[in-house]
Amino acid sequence: xxxxxxxxxxxxxxxxxxxxxxxxxxxxxxxxxxxxxxxxxxxxxxxxxxxxxxxxxxxxxxxxxxxxxxxxxxxxxxxxxxxxxxxxxxxxxxxxxxxxxxxxxxxxxxxxxxxxxxxxxxxxxxxxxxxxxxxxxxxxxxxxxxxxxxxxxxxxxxxxxxxxxxxxxxxxxxxxxxxxxxxxxxxxxxxxxxxxxxxxxxxxxxxxxxxxxxxxxxxxxxxxxxxxxxxxxxxxxxxxxxxxxxxxxxxxxxxxxxxxxxxxxxxxxxxxxxxxxxxxxxxxxxxxxxxxxxxxxxxxxxxxxxxxxxxxxxxxxxxxxxxxxxxx
Amino acid sequence: xxxxxxxxxxxxxxxxxxxxxxxxxxxxxxxxxxxxxxxxxxxxxxxxxxxxxxxxxxxxxxxxxxxxxxxxxxxxxxxxxxxxxxxxxxxxxxxxxxxxxxxxxxxxxxxxxxxxxxxxxxxxxxxxxxxxxxxxxxxxxxxxxxxxxxxxxxxxxxxxxxxxxxxxxxxxxxxxxxxxxxxxxxxxxxxxxxxxxxxxxxxxxxxxxxxxxxxxxxxxxxxxxxxxxxxxxxxxxxxxxxxxxxxxxxxxxxxxxxxxxxxxxxxxxxxxxxxxxxxxxxxxxxxxxxxxxxxxxxxxxxxxxxxxxxxxxxxxxxxxxxxxxxxx
Numbered sequence: 001x002x003x004x005x006x007x008x009x010x011x012x013x014x015x016x017x018x019x020x021x022x023x024x025x026x027x028x029x030x031x032x033x034x035x036x037x038x039x040x041x042x043x044x045x046x047x048x049x050x051x052x053x054x055x056x057x058x059x060x061x062x063x064x065x066x067x068x069x070x071x072x073x074x075x076x077x078x079x080x081x082x083x084x085x086x087x088x089x090x091x092x093x094x095x096x097x098x099x100x101x102x103x104x105x106x107x108x109x110x111x112x113x114x115x116x117x118x119x120x121x122x123x124x125x126x127x128x129x130x131x132x133x134x135x136x137x138x139x140x141x142x143x144x145x146x147x148x149x150x151x152x153x154x155x156x157x158x159x160x161x162x163x164x165x166x167x168x169x170x171x172x173x174x175x176x177x178x179x180x181x182x183x184x185x186x187x188x189x190x191x192x193x194x195x196x197x198x199x200x201x202x203x204x205x206x207x208x209x210x211x212x213x214x215x216x217x218x219x220x221x222x223x224x225x226x227x228x229x230x231x232x233x234x235x236x237x238x239x240x241x242x243x244x245x246x247x248x249x250x251x252x253x254x255x256x257x258x259x260x261x262x263x264x265x266x267x268x269x270x271x272x273x274x275x276x277x278x279x280x281x282x283x284x285x286x287x288x289x290x291x292x293x294x295x296x297x298x299x300x301x302x303x304x305x306x307x308x309x310x311x312x313x314x315x316x317x318x319x320x321x322x323x324x325x326x327x328x
Numbered sequence: 329x330x331x332x333x334x335x336x337x338x339x340x341x342x343x344x345x346x347x348x349x350x351x352x353x354x355x356x357x358x359x360x361x362x363x364x365x366x367x368x369x370x371x372x373x374x375x376x377x378x379x380x381x382x383x384x385x386x387x388x389x390x391x392x393x394x395x396x397x398x399x400x401x402x403x404x405x406x407x408x409x410x411x412x413x414x415x416x417x418x419x420x421x422x423x424x425x426x427x428x429x430x431x432x433x434x435x436x437x438x439x440x441x442x443x444x445x446x447x448x449x450x451x452x453x454x455x456x457x458x459x460x461x462x463x464x465x466x467x468x469x470x471x472x473x474x475x476x477x478x479x480x481x482x483x484x485x486x487x488x489x490x491x492x493x494x495x496x497x498x499x500x501x502x503x504x505x506x507x508x509x510x511x512x513x514x515x516x517x518x519x520x521x522x523x524x525x526x527x528x529x530x531x532x533x534x535x536x537x538x539x540x541x542x543x544x545x546x547x548x549x550x551x552x553x554x555x556x557x558x559x560x561x562x563x564x565x566x567x568x569x570x571x572x573x574x575x576x577x578x579x580x581x582x583x584x585x586x587x588x589x590x591x592x593x594x595x596x597x598x599x600x601x602x603x604x605x606x607x608x609x610x611x612x613x614x615x616x617x618x619x620x621x622x623x624x625x626x627x628x629x630x631x632x633x634x635x636x637x638x639x640x641x642x643x644x645x646x647x648x649x650x651x652x653x654x655x656x
Contacts, residue, residue: 052524129567173526186571196380197571198501198526207567209560209586216593217586219567232537239457239535239547241569243514243525258537258545265544 020166023159023318030315032308033163036271040247041170047269051171055244057259058164059234059251060178060185060202062293063275064193065156066145066320068284070109071292072152073184074116076139077123078108084122094118109291121223124205128218129183136187154322156192160250161321164193172248177237178202179230179255183221192321201237203229234259252277253293260298260307272307274298279313348494351487351646358643360636361491364599368575369498375597379499383572385529385587386492387562387579388506388513390621391603392521393484394473394648396612398437399620400480401512402444404467405451406436412450422446437619449551452533456546457511464515482650484520488578489649492521500576505565506530507558507583511549520649529565531557558583563590580605581621588626588635600635602626607641 024030040049061067078100085092085101092101096115099107100122108119124132140153148155164174176195178185182202189195206222229237235258238246249256249263252275260272277286277293287295302309312319352358368377389395406428413420413429420429424443427435428450436447452460468481476483492502504523506513510530517523534550557565563586566574577584577591580603588600605614605621615623630637640647 052518055526129571130573182568182571190380198383198569200571204568207564209563209590217563217590219563235537235545235547236535240510240532241526243457243510243528245458262537262545 020169021159021162023162023316025315025317027315029308029310033271033273036248036269037167037170040269049247049268053244053247054167054170054172055175055242055246056167056172056248057175057177057201057234057238057242057246057250057263058160059253059256059259060176060189061180062277063157063250063252063256064160064164064176065152066283067292068286069147070105071180072145072155073180074108074120075105075143075152076136076184077120078103078105079139079143080123080135081119091122097122121205124181124184125221125223128212128220129207130218132183132221133187136184140188148320148322148324150320150322150324153188153192154320156321157316158318158321159316161193163250164195167248168194173199175199175201175238175242175246177229177234177249177259179228179234181205182229201229201241203227203233230255232258235262238262247271249273250275251298253295254297257297261305264305264307272302272305273310274302274307275310276312278311279316279319281313282319283312285313348497349487349490351490351644353643353645355643357636357638361599361601364576364597365495365498368597377575377596381572381575382495382498382500383503383570383574384495384500384576385503385505385562385566385570385574385578385591386488387581387584387587388504388508388517388530390605391485391578391580391584392488392492392504393480394611395620396614397475398433399508400473400483401508402436402448403433403471403480404464404512405448406431406433407467407471408451408463409447419450425450449533452509452511453549453551456540456548457535458546460511460549461515464512468516476648476650476652478648478650478652481516481520482648484649485644486646486649487644489521491578492523495576496522501527503527503529503566503570503574505557505562505577505587507556507562509533510557529557529569531555531561560586562587566590575599577601578603579626581623582625585625589633592633592635600630600633601638602630602635603638604640606639607644607647609641610647611640 021030039045039047042048058064061071081100082103092098096108096111096118099111100119143152145152145155167174174195176185176189180202182200182204185202186197186200189200204226206224206226207219208222209217210220211217245266246263248271249260250273251259264270264272277284349358367373367375370376386392389399409428410431420426424436424439424446427439428447471480473480473483495502502523504513504517508530510528510532513530514525514528517528532554534552534554535547536550537545538548539545573594574591576599577588578601579587592598592600605612607613
């Protein structure tokens with residue numbers, strides 16, 4: 001009887017002993033995250049936050065999955081334009097569209113902002129949202145990253161998948177707040193991160209309600225931009241979609257600065273997290289310069305603002321959910 | 329021992345016997361709703377729908393609470409302009425604003441669409457969203473309906489509150505998709521309907537991210553309209569915020585037609601519901617004519633489309649969550 005009681009006690013204690021973040025190294029970063037979560041979930045603490053207010057928002061590109069050499073959505077767009085151009089070569093008139101039709105990624109990038117917008121619009125327009133999501137999911141099921149050989153969706157960060165799951169286990173609601181396209185992210189967020197479509201906030205094109213010839217009404221994507229969910233647009237997108245100031249926000253570039261500023265300016269316990277890409281060996285090392293994920297103001301002000309900076313090389317024991325070829 | 333077993337059996341069966349919709353009369357309407365919910369939640373049925381796809385969307389004005397003699401949000405706007413005009417009488421320049429400042433509701437209505445927009449814009453502009461929601465909640469805590477004497481928020485429909493709860497008990501996610509202002513509805517939807525801010529879709533003004541003199545960044549409401557969540561805008565709003573075609577949609581006017589059409593056009597079991605205001609004695613009787621809640625196409629096409637029409641007088645045993653004075 002006595003042994004049974006001890007066993008029961010051990011079993012009851014087991015959940016508290018299990019490591020919720022096994023792919024994180026035992027550094028201060030990990031300790032601070034766990035300490036924050038425990039502080040807001042302990043009913044006896046002054047810092048307790050009711051379940052309904054446990055809102056956590058995450059940037060996507062470069063924060064939940066990789067974003068080098070360019071945003072994966074741009075590669076998807078170029079591949080899609082190439083496919084569309086096979087069926088109708090006349091769409092490839094401009095230099096940018098010709099480059100996309102030839103899947104010459106570097107030439108598309110070299111075509112500048114106007115060229116990029118043209119390619120993105122061509123790839124994201126004139127299709128209903130359900131079909132668009134299917135085509136993005138199809139692409140993600142087979143397209144591989146040129147350097148790692150992984151499926152793009154295998155380049156999600158295992159430590160962040162664990163953090164999302166840990167937060168949900170502690171009754172947080174987790175949201176993606178991405179500068180990327182809302183429908184593109186929805187195509188894989190549930191499978192990759194456990195985040196359903198209604199918890200994805202992103203950049204949106206105009207959409208219209210139209211009834212097709214088959215009599216079925218659908219939502220059609222138009223070429224015009226409706227909302228850009230980046231920089232100051234992120235807090236605006238959060239207010240539109242969530243309607244509450246988060247208590248935790250996580251990002252990796254100055255595009256996330258306003259989201260972290262907005263989040264941590266609220267009353268009570270708040271946590272702002274920046275992911276610093278410091279690992280040239282296992283991932284990519286970049287911050288203050290480049291064409292994606294530029295991080296200047298965040299690095300300059302993180303300490304004074306009390307934001308937590310993840311040093312990828314130091315803090316993460318593993319990077320991707322997939323296993324890169326060179327690690328096999 | 330035998331009696332104990334019987335008692336245990338009865339207890340286990342009890343949840344199935346409890347009436348989930350006690351304020352609904354035992355008519356075919358109630359039977360059809362329950363039959364639909366049972367058909368999509370029975371794992372052994374062909375019509376089973378997984379939990380993640382159990383999305384139900386509800387119009388608000390005239391569907392979850394009353395909307396006569398005019399939308400309650402318009403009364404709020406007029407009262408708010410009157411309050412603002414006390415502090416700064418110079419805002420009441422036009423006929424519409426003068427009428428609002430004098431709380432002359434009929435004169436505001438008579439001022440036409442331009443006048444209404446001016447009053448609404450003045451009431452909903454230049455304030456941060458958190459403060460706006462507080463002011464709406466304050467108004468809702470004390471403002472009473474001129475005919476029933478009830479708080480406006482007590483004029484929520486008890487049968488619909490039961491339906492929302494029943495659906496959530498059966499693992500549906502319930503959303504409001506309202507032509508009303510998103511922040512106004514959020515001010516009371518959680519208390520009145522158990523629907524949290526992130527599950528409210530509504531009409532939106534432009535908002536901007538701005539840092540006030542006290543150093544706190546906030547979301548500021550601007551006078552321009554950003555999105556009108558009515559008619560064809562409802563399916564668009566659903567796609568933006570939810571990202572899935574609902575399996576159940578409930579409304580009461582032709583402003584909800586597109587939402588029901590979009591919902592019931594999906595594959596598998598779907599339910600479209602229209603609330604017909606037939607009860608002049610306990611509520612208000614109106615449909616094809618008037619300035620709010622006009623229902624023509626819905627009544628004409630409901631039967632052919634298989635939509636369920638609630639006849640308020642016949643189907644509801646009780647109307648409001650609050651108890652009207654004349655019923656005391």
